[in-house]
Amino acid sequence: MHLLTALQLKEPSLLFRLAVIGAQGVFVTLFGFSYIINAKFCHRFVGYLEEEAVKTYTKCLEDIDKPDGPMKHWQTQAAPDVAIRYWKMKPDSTMRDVILAIRADEAHHRIVNHSLASLRKDEFNPYKPGQ
Ligand SMILES: [Fe+2]
Numbered sequence: 001m002h003l004l005t006a007l008q009l010k011e012p013s014l015l016f017r018l019a020v021i022g023a024q025g026v027f028v029t030l031f032g033f034s035y036i037i038n039a040k041f042c043h044r045f046v047g048y049l050e051e052e053a054v055k056t057y058t059k060c061l062e063d064i065d066k067p068d069g070p071m072k073h074w075q076t077q078a079a080p081d082v083a084i085r086y087w088k089m090k091p092d093s094t095m096r097d098v099i100l101a102i103r104a105d106e107a108h109h110r111i112v113n114h115s116l117a118s119l120r121k122d123e124f125n126p127y128k129p130g131q
Pocket of ligand 1: 053
């Protein structure tokens with residue numbers, strides 16, 4: 001959903017979209033094999049990746065909130081429809097609200113992935129589907 005929101009904002013060229021699909025195909029394939037070899041490592045890796053994402057979105061929010069910053073227009077720019085539907089946001093939500101929702105997602109992904117990476121073999125997944 002993060003990628004779909006970004007795509008709706010930028011409306012990139014067909015070449016760019018194909019490059020994104022290609023990169024995702026390569027990553028999913030390599031990550032899938034890595035997961036078969038060492039799932040704990042993959043969850044830890046994603047946990048750290050998500051931590052970096054939280055920092056990045058925090059920096060983005062700081063840039064949005066700067067009165068003369070390069071991203072100040074996101075204080076008032078309307079959120080894309082796809083974001084409003086997915087996160088069940090108010091119709092007058094802004095891009096700043098979208099970044100807050102995305103950062104909350106990333107923080108949740110961080111906790112889930114570090115939790116799964118820390119599970120012992122005799123422990124069960126503590127998360128139910130959708131949690
Ligand atoms: Fe994430």
